[in-house]
Amino acid sequence: MAANVATVIALIVIFQHIVQHTKPANRFPAFTEWSKVPLFFGSAMYAFEGIGVVLPIENKMKTPEDYRGLSGVLTLGMTTVTVLYTAVGFYGYLRYGLRDKPIRGSITLNLPHTWLYTGVKVIYSMAIFCTYGLQFYVPVNIVWPHITSKLKLNRRAAKIGNYIFKTGVVLITFSIAAAIPYLDKFISLVGSVSCASLALIFPPILHIITFWDEKDRFGPCRWHIYKDVLIAILGILGFITGTYTSFDAIVDCFKNPNKLGCKA
Secondary structure, eight states: OHHHHHHHHHHHHHHHHHTTTOOOGGGSOSSOOGGGHHHHHHHHHHHHOOHHHHHHHHHHOSSGGGSSSTTSHHHHHHHHHHHHHHHHHHHHHHHHSSSSSOOOSSGGGGSOSSHHHHHHHHHHHHHHHHHHHHHTHHHHHHHHHHHHHHHTOOHHHHHHHHHHHHHHHHHHHHHHHHHOOOHHHHHHHHIIIIIHIIIIIHHHHHHHHHTTTOGGGGOGGGHHHHHHHHHHHHHHHHHHHHHHHHHHHHHHHHHOTTSTTOOO
16 A cells, blocks of 8 residues: 555656656657567566466455456556556657657656655655565465475474575565666566566467367357467567567667667
8 A cells, every 4th residue: 555655646746747848749750660669569568467466466355256347456457557657658758758868768767866856766666665575475475385395394494494585586686687777678578578478378378278178168160269379479479579679689788888778
């Protein structure tokens, strides 16, 4: 709850800044270069893929049936998130685009260096700090029981080991983030590799395998199979092109740190 309140306050401050002094939309290109579309794919997948927290929330709800549907919690949440992403991206680009220096990887990195906007960065840092544990809820619950079953630890040792394991995972992720300072390209890489797999590749394949012996579950003319195959192909295509483009962009920025668009 504290993280949500902090995020709302930070968004209000950001919006009041980016809607000022915007440039006319007709001065901007309507579409980017085709070579940059895979970068967008990875960033979009990173932004919208949240299966790691979607399923736990649904499982813990008192009435899980209220989670889905046109008026469900998931639809309302995703609609709100989509509107916010679109608004921040659109007005942020109108505010910071077409400058002598390139737009940096996060809207917060483009904000002025004043006490107000420094406070916004601190607020977002605290929000991430408060929600980081939630992001690790599912992977820790999957991985840690396998580790304890192999090591056969007693209760006290298992508790201490659990803290060490969680701390180690946090330090590893922090080290990776610090080692690759090009935020926009790193986000695209993570989205193309992991998020595309979790959201577009594995679900349709598992759906086909699970219900293969129940052909009536695939609808008339088994159209669900064709839908699943198309989604998987889209995911694989995005995985390959997005991973290659993002990795190539990161390597290029390490080789040419002064290149346009490579400012950390």
